[in-house]
Amino acid sequence: MPDARLRLVYARATGAARPNGPVHLVLAWFPAGGRDPLLLDNRDVLVKPASLRADLKPVFSFNGAESWSDTQEAAPARPMWVDVLRRAREEGFE
């Protein structure tokens, strides 16, 4: 699966019960042409297209390729995200 198709999206969870819900991180997969991505998160057990997820309002998205300002430098552009990746690697995820 190419990296460019996968993005992490900051989204605000909205809904009937909570009009201004908490900020929530969602993994999105953009198909070719990329209009309606498939979303994976922990609020819904099913992977659904974005058009079916009215409870989520996207704010900002990024992926791994944009997280590094310069790979040989010790100061990444998104240090907290890099820390998450490091911990994931330590726990055996690749």
Place this chain on the structure above:
Amino acid sequence: MSMYRQLWLSILAIALLGLLAGLYAVLLNARGYLETELARKNHDNAAALALALNRHDTTADDVVVAATAMFDSGHYELVRVTDPDGRMLVDLARRDDDAGAPDWFVAWLTLRSLPGSAQLSAGWAPLGTLVLMSRSHFAYQALWHTALSMAGAMALIALLGIGLVSLVLHRIRRPMQAVIEQARAITEHRFVTIPEPRVPEFRQLAAAMNDTVGRLRGQFEEDARHYDNLRREANFDPLTGLANRTFFLASLDHAVEAEDTLFGALAIIRIPHLDRINREQGREVADELLRQVGRAIAELAPFCVGAHAGRLTGADFGLLLPAGCDSAGLLDELLGHLGEAMEAAAERDGEVDIGYGDLVHGEDPARLLARVDAAVAWAQSAGGNRVCHAAADSAPGLPVSAAEWRSAIHYALQDGDALKLVHHAMRIHGDPATHRECPLRMRVGDDGEWLPASRFLPLAERLGLVQELDLATLAMALRELDADECLGGLWVNLSARSIADPAFLRQMKDLLERHPDGRSRLWLEVPETGGLRRLSALRDLARDLKALGCHVGLEHYGHHFNQIGLLYDLGLDFLKVDPGFVHGIDGNPGNQTFLAGLCEIAHRIGIRVYAEGVETEAELDKLIELGFDGVTGVAVREV
């Protein structure tokens, strides 16, 4: 390149390399920091724009407007937006005219920062990718200023460092120079010692050299004492300490023959009744009497430098007086001293008779002796205890008074034709080049006879004109050397009075500096007696002239052999041994031992030894066998 300069250059090179490396490291570091900061700023700005544009109703048109506005703020070099299908929506780029630093600097330390990029979207729908890059102008400016201020600070530190290093090197330089100076002096055969420097390495070197010089010197002096004893045994009368008959007659022979002799008169002092004293009062009284006479004659020497006294027979003493001194007055005084000594010892038998006569160049020595002997007899027959003069036929047409001589010499100095150098061949052992001794001759009047130096030089010395004559001699010799390339060397006399005259030395140096080619073939000789009396002048002369390439030595050498220790640190090139020691050398075992020893110890300190006044082939062969480096005299003279 000298060690000192190498040290300097290597220290400078190391300092420069260190500073440059430091500067380079600092600049690389600064560049890395600036690159990171630029990349981070690119990224943050791209992310901020993406965040600002992310609304449901954002259109591609909004994106184009926002991106263009961002570019127009002027802080970006590149702003580019591509839509999800890869088409370019915005592509704005500019090149900075002013890079913020000189071109070579930019080319050398190029900043490579990553562009910042972010995904633009409207709700879930991607609008495109934003790529932007900040201008590097300000970063280059900061880097350039860092470089300048660092270079300035390092130059300051380098200057301080150089000051410190030069202080240290200066401290090392002085002892180093002293050691080098000593080494140079030793190669020039001046065996000097120096105070030991404080720098440990040089101290060891100097101590080693001083020690060697000291040991050489001790050995040298021991040998010199040994050979001096031999010289005394062979040439001096054991009872009176004056020259023995052989030695004195040899000196006399040479005095009438040589052109450059220093002697002007011969006196004979006789104690007519010595036999009777010996018979009536015993041998011991007679011996004591002779000793007293010897002492009285020897004590005369300080009043007329260069006098040479000897014992001719049992009761006859000979005395060679230097030219230009007042013979009659001196002998009268001597007679007074002797009279007192004799009267106390022998009362009426204590008669002393003195006769004297002037030396005439070329006269047969036997005839001269007979002439003076007649004068003694005349003194005796006239009642004893008196001084009688043996007249010689003086040459007509010569000046008589001092004033006449002064004007004659002045005239000769101005007129180019009244002075000339005669050439006498020398033979230098193992050197095929032509060496010539050239004594000066002077002519009084346009068609007068050419006078040898012994006739006018003593007078010139008394009149204070000898410096000018010496200069004229040098000038003539240098001209001849310049004119004849084949001439191996010209040997020229300098009077002892000249070498002690600063004005003369200055003029001589000027003259020598004008003849760079000729002067290296010039051999300058100073009489032993006068030279040793002006020791410091002789030392300066040897040092200065050797620096110019001339050769310096003593002539008529041997009478002051007991002072050979003085020659140790003079740096002389040669000694010419007085004919008195050389005459009849083939039949004189005592002098053979002495001269062989003289050659040996002189050679040890790098001084060559030549013999003067060699008359026969037998003498010549013997001298070469004894170790002489060359000879002058009738035996080698070309007719």
